[in-house]
Amino acid sequence: MKELISTVKRDYILDLAVRGKRIDDRALDQYREITIERGVIGTAQGSALVKLGNTQVMVGVKLEKGEPFKDSPRSGILVVNAELLPLASPTFEPGPPNEDAIELARVVDRVIRESEMIDLEKLCLKEGEEVWAVFVDIYVLDHDGNLIDASVLASVAALYDVKPPAVPDWTLPGFPLRAKPVAVTVVKLNGVLMVDAKLEEENVAEARLTISTTENGNICAIQKGGSGFFSRDEVERAYELALRCGEELRKKL
Amino acid sequence: MLFVSNRELVVPGKLLAEGNYVAGEGAFVEDGKIFSSVVGLTEIRERSVSVISLQGRYIPRRGDKVIGIVVDTHPYGWILDLNSPYTGNLLASELVGRRIDIFKEDLSKLLRMGDAVLAEVREVDDRWRVFLSPLQRGRIKEGRLVEISPAKVPRVIGRRGSMLRVLQETTGCRLEVGINGRILVKGKDPDKVNAVVEAILLIEKEAHLSGLTDRIKAKLEKLR
C-alpha cells in the first residue's frame, strides 16, 4: 500500500531540498537522535532496541543447534529474518514477508555476512553434522523512515549483546565477533543527497543508496533502491557521506 | 446528580451523572446513568454532560469545512481522502463551475493524485457516501499544510475564534482550518509561516491545558 502525501507537502519538501534544508531543520548529513538499548528481551541470547527519531526497531538473536550446509560443513549458519509488523505503519499488512521485508532482511544479512563480523568457523560443533545457527530476527515496531540503517544498527548491537547459551556444548569464552559494520542510507531528493530520511522525505525521494562500511573504510555491502537513478559522481559523494556518518554511528555501538 | 466536575479528565466507563441529565457526545446512557465512552475532558452545560475526546478519527458531517487529498478518479470527478474512514466525492463540474464534457476534457489537468482541495461537506447519505462542494476553484497551490489530530482542531480555532485570531493577527498569516485535522497556513514571510506551524503543533500537544491562548500569543509576539 502506498503512502498518501499531498502535492502541497511534496512541493514544500522538494523546495527546501534545493535550498539545502529539511522539514525538521536537520542538516543534509545529520542523523536524528539515536538511542540503543541492549538486553531488552530475556528469552533471546542477545537483543537490542534502536530508536532513530520516531523509528523503532527491535532485534532478537537466538542461537540454536542445527545441521550445516553441505557446501560449508565446518561453518555455522546465519539466518536473518525481518518483519514489517502491521503495528508499525498503516501501510504494513499482516501476512508473510513481502518484497520490502525480504529486501530488508537480505540487505542486513549481506552487511553481517560480508563484513565477516561473525567468525562462523568457530561455531562448528561437529564437522558436517552439527553447528550453531545464529537467528537474527528484525522486528520493525514503528516506521518513520530509514528502516535499513536502524535495522543494521539494532542487529549489530544485538549480536554484540549475545550472552552464550548456558549449555555444555558452548566451549568458547564468548561470541566470536570481530568488526563493527554500519549502514548509511543516502536518499536523492530533487537532485540533492541527504542521509537518514524521515518517512515524509522517503515518500518524496527519487531513489536511495545504502552503503555499508567497516572500520577501515572498506565497503562490504551496497544496495540501491527506488525507481530513480544515481550518477557516478553522486555515488562517490554518497560514499563520502557513508564514511563520515558511518563513523558517528559506529561510536554509538 | 453529578459525579464529576467541569473539565475533569475521565476514561471510558467513568460514571458521570445520574438523574435529570442528557448525554452529549463522548457519553452514553446505561441503566438510567450517564457514562463516559472516551478518554477526554468533561464538559457540563446546564443539563447536558459531554466528554470532549482527546483523540479520535474524523467523521464527516454536513457543513464541515475540510481539506481533502485526491486518491482516485472516476468518470465525473475524484475521490478525496478526508483523514477519515469515509472518503469524499467531488464532481469535476462543481470544481470548475460549468458542465464538463468528459470525452473532450482531460480531468487530470484539473486535479492530479495527491492534490489538496479546500471543500465543504455538502451531504452525507445514509450509506455514508460523502459529497463535497469545493470552496475554491482548483487545487490548493500555495501555503504549508499541517496535519494534526482532528480532536485538537477546536483548540486551534478557540472559543469564538480566539486562538485563530491570535495565530493570524500576530503573524499576518492566513489560515484555512479543515475540521478533519488539515490546516493550511499561508503567508509571505516563511519564518512567520514556520512559527505558525510550530504553534499549531504545540497546540496539538497541549490542547488539554488551560492558558494556552495566552502562551501562544506571547510566543508569537516575540517574533514581531
Place this chain on the structure above:
Amino acid sequence: MERPKLIVDGRRLDGRRPDELRPFRIKAGVLKRADGSAYMELGKNKILVAVYGPKEMHPRHLQQSDVAVLRCRYNMAPFSVEERKRPGPDRRSMEISKVIREALEPVLFLHLYPRAVIDVFIEVLQADAGTRTAGITAASVALADAGIPMRDLVTGISAGKVDGTVVLDLMKEEDQWGEADMPIAVMPRKKLITLLQMDGNFTPEEFRQAFDLAFKGVELLYEAQKEALREKYLPSLEEER
C-alpha cells in the same frame, strides 16, 4: 526435565502467595504511527499493542453496511520464547486472535462506524504465560488511546490450580506443570465476562475460588489501565495546578 514442586510452604516458585499477581506495568501511547497503542509487562511478559482505525475497510466485500468490523491479530515474536518460534501465524495464535476479538467486541460501539474496520495488533515480544489475557488488557488501553468509544475497558487475567491449590496469574512453569488453567476477561464495571476458557480439572468449589481470585486480580489491573490512560495527560495537567 523433572517436574518441580510448585508450592512450598504456601509460596510459589517466584515467592508469590496463591492470590498474588506478578509485578506489572501498563503504558499508553508508546507508538507514533499507530492511532492508539499500549505496552504492558506482567511478570516476564512483554506485550505491545497497536490499534489502527476506524478506517476504510478493504476489500469492500468484507465491509458490513451497518457496523464497523473489528480485526485482531495476536502474534508471537520468534525470540519471545525459549525455543525460537517460526515467524507467522500458527493454529494456536489464530484461535487466540479469535477469542481476543470476541472479548473486545462487546465493549465497542461498532455501530458508530458502519463499513469501517478497526485493526488491533498484539505482539508478544517476550512470553511467560498469560499472554492472551495480558494482550486483551493492553488492547483495551490501546483502543481507548485511539479514541474509539467504548462502554468500559476489558481486563484479563488467568487463574488456575497448581499442586492442589487454586492460584491467580499463572507463570510459565505453573501453566506447564499445573492441573488447571483458566484465562478470563471481564468488563469490570458490571463484572460481565467476555472471555472464558479453561483446560484441566476443577471441582465446582475450586472453579468458584478461581473466579473469586480472578475478579480480585481484575480490580488491580483495571486501576492500572485507567491510570495508564490518565497518565498520558495528567503529568501536564498536574503541572498547571
